[in-house]
Amino acid sequence: MTHASRFRTSNNISARKIDDKDIHFIRHGVTEMNVYLGRYDYDAADFIDPLMYDTRLTSEGEDMARKLNVKLHSLQPVPELLVASPLSRALRTADLAFEGIAVPREITPLAAERVWHASDIGRDPNQLAHEFDLWNFEELESVWWYSQSGHPQAVDEESPGSFHKRMEALREWLGRYPSSFVPKLAHILFAHTMCT
Template sequence: MLLGPSIFPGRFCNINRSIPILFAFTVLALFFVMHGATSMEGEDGIRPFHFKYTTVKGYFLQSEDGTDPLSFDFRNQNFGLIDREYDTDGADSKEEQWRRFEAHARRLNEKSENGVQYKVLFLGRHGQGWHNVAEEKYGTHAWDCYWSMLDGADGITWLDANLTGLGQGQATDVNELWKALLPKGIPVPETFYVSPLTRAMETADLTFKGLNLPEDRRYDPIGKELLREAIGVHTCDRRSTASHIRKTFSHVKLEHGFSEEDTLWTADYREPASARKYRLEQLLDDIFESDGNVFLSLTSHSGAIGSILEAIGHRPFGLETGGVIPTVVRAEKVHGERAKPPHEPSEGPLPCASPPEVLPN
């Protein structure tokens, strides 16, 4: 005997009613699985993909091999923007150079192949800090093996160093440059990232506060833990607590998961160059994965910027304190996690028991 719906009407009715619900849950589950496979970290914190970065030449003088880093002054050369024509220029285009560049940069993304994106990074080094003064005072060797491990000396404090008066002036000079170029169409960064070390946040504030920025591009900095200088040993590179940062720089939004204490810094191990490059590559992967904007500002440190330039295939280009280097970056998504470098010994000389009497050059 066949059992039809009329025999168990209530049971069949419940099953039919649950089908749409089960279907909805199935669709949601598939969405999160698929979304996680393409844009979210795995349970172990490792992305199932990374980006391959390339510096695109032909836009900024700093990317060109013939530019001398020692004599180049970005302040007097329009941030280094090369005066050229673009394939996006109109037949009789009279737009300012920066506006034409912005239109071209956005067009690069519009016509890019699947899995490829372009961003323009303004990489800014903090102005002179008290740790810079101390290193010059004691000499690099004595600084690295002894003085850098102290919180300060001789009336100078360099633990999570502040800017000096000169450093503040260097950041203010960059503010004046932005102020002069805004009417000429320089694209305002759409996202402002900043190292959570005090000197970097002070520099970003002096650089961007007070500018007449569009409402949709207000200066709302985001503190990124991985955007720091080489980590360890040097107390100037040990950040303050999250509570202190939130109190002192209340406008800085610390990224999700930002710990109260500095869990990355250790007193007896200084991050080697290979590990620093890997850290900054992870930072770039995070930014290129999650930030859909094209023009970004990153205020950081000499070592961090050097590692970013290496990561994106840019030529080495040293920056003085307060310096800024813009660059156009092409990023292509590559399946598989990023290769992690092997553990290496701590960078720098062994600690000195007392200040060296002779300061080597």
């Protein structure tokens, strides 16, 4: 099974208990990069990054998120908080999946995907705010994704150690919220209460 094909049939949802919080993790829909990775092995010696910065959902990915919306409307209890990565694929999935569901929304770069390719590089908060008006980007730094060099277009692969530290920081961040039910887009973080 290829890296991309694992996530093509539906938005994967999993629930975890973390610090007495029920958290539902929802994977974003199919992206342009997922399609590319379905054709090319990213572990191959001759792999070429197509430089799809902040990759977008495909029409299939958007359809997946809309189908998920039907399930989420019947979710009980209603989520107390929706947390998403600032990557466009997570935000778009969240907007479509939670359309018509009144829930406070938070973004955190701690929830962003590990940086492997240009597709994992984000965009400036001002650009994101223009496209995703239901989210608050005021506290995001201009380069909020992992970047060893600090250059906004540099694809600096994130080390496993750095990534694991960030995941622990995310867990602590979620633990500070009084909400007991939080969805996280994982990139869309959906948590009711995070499970381990």
